[in-house]
Amino acid sequence: MKRKILLATAAATAIGGAAFAASHGMMSNKLVLVSWGGAYQNSQVKAYAEPYKAMHPKVEIIWDESSAEAVAKLxxxxxxxxxxxxxxxxxxxxxxxxxxxxxxxEIDHDKMLAPAPDGTPASEDFGELIVSECFIPQIVYSTTFGYRTDVAEWGGKEPDDVCDVFDLETFPGKRSLEKRPINNLEWALYCDGVAKEDIYDVLETEEGQARAFAKLDTIKDQVIWWSAGADTPQLLADGEVVIGSTYNGRLFDLIVNQKQPVKMLWDMQVFDLDGWIIPNGLPEDRLARALDFVYFATDTQRLADQAKYISYGPARKSSAPLVPDHMKPHMPTDPENAKNTLLYNYEWWADYRDDLDAKFQAWLAK
Incomplete structure (x- = not known):
């Protein structure tokens, strides 16, 4: 309770200071935004940054593509x-x-963010996607697999099950997997026979972790490890891998916009959320600009606009009806694509991430 009071007080102070700065023309004219690069960041540029810049031509917007290292860098x-x-x-x-x-x-979602067009408060419009007091949800995405459709050694077969990633006999060739434990350990346990609903219980144990790493050992020498979301699409396009994991929006760009011979493997896609945070301790003029930007960039229309450029579902309920019809079949939440999904356990990974990061890096070094 004491922590919540302190956070609420800090939020009120931030709102007051930022409002004062804004009302007195003290908003910074420079804004540093941090994202992931590639097709995803481009969708943010188109949907958020360019229209914001058009409204505020004196503001210099600088992009940094360091989101993958955000925790360490902050x-x-x-x-x-x-x-x-x-x-x-x-x-x-x-x-x-x-x-x-x-x-x-700490974010006071109803004071700092726009309501829905019908007046529904932001906290209700985002609903359960507000998984942290500091988090401003933006999109629902998934990490899933793309595979080339022209692999001669496959004899006309195509993978339709996530466990085909571990089947080097039927589907030979290099794979690409993200250079972190998240998702890889879940898929490994699932393909080693662990029921989906038991994955995190098993992964909590030393035996379960060893079991997951042992499963990954079976394909380790055929894996190219990626760190940036653009890596797998490029590896697939170049034919350096035959199947690889990445964010569904990156694969959408590769398949639909670049017209590469690649298909989506939606089985056991892992749902996750992306959104904004504002670092603690910003000077009032920079905080005022940051709050002004997120108020604009996370309103109903802007989140729907992002879905014009990339196949990620907007985090607001009120944005969903505004998503263009031609994009809806490419969304991870489409019923046809969501027959077998894994709901990413945010809190579990927040507790275990540092420990498993260390174990994963040690395993990679073997």
């Missing part, structure tokens, strides 16, 4: 007493960690 900035970022796009589990460590600012 820790370092905080230690150095020099926060250089204003608004940071992070996955939900990282938002929870940053909030718990006091590195992200």
């Amino acid at each position: 820790r370092a900035m905080n230690e150095a007493g020099n926060i250089t970022w204003d608004v940071v796009d992070v996955v939900a589990s990282d938002a929870i960690r940053l909030c718990d460590e006091g590195l992200a600012m």
Whole structure:
């Protein structure tokens, strides 16, 4: 209770200071936004940054593509007493960690964000997707697999099950997997026979973790590890891998816009959330600009506009009807695509991430 009171007080102070700065023309004319690069960041540029810039031509918007290292970099900035970022796009589990460590600012969603067009408060419009007091939800996406459709060695067969990723006999060739434990350990346990609903219970145990790494061992020498979301699409396009994991929106861009011979494997796609956090400790003029930007960028229309450019579902309920019809079949939430999905456990990973990161890196080094 004491922590909630302190957070509420901090939020009220932030709102008051930012409002004062804004009303007195003290908003910074520079805005540093942090995201992931590639097709996803481009969708943010088109839907959010360009229209915001058109409204505020004097504002210089600078993009940094460091979201994958957001936790480590914000820790370092905080230690150095020099926060250089204003608004940071992070996955939900990282938002929870940053909030718990006091590195992200508490958000009063109903005061700091726009209501829905019918007046529904932001907190109700985002609903259960607000998984942290510091998190401003933006999109629902999934991490899933894409595969080439022209692999001669497959004899006309195509993978239709996530466990085909582990079947080197039927589907030979290089794979690409993200260079982190998240998703890889879940898929490994599932394909080693663990029921979907038991995955996190098993993964909590030393035996379960060893079992997951043992399953990954079976394909380790055929894996190219990726760190940036653009890596797998490029590897698939170049034919360096035959199947690889990445974010569904990156694969959409590869398949629909680049017209590469690639298909989606939706089985056991892992649902996740992406959204904004505002670092703690910003000067009032920068905070005022950051709050002004997120108020604009997370309203109903802007979140729906992002779905014009990439196949991620908008986080607001009120945005869903505004998504263009031609994009709806490409959304991870489409019923045809969501027959067998894994709901990513944000809180579990917030608790276990540091420990399993260390174990994963040690395993990679073997």
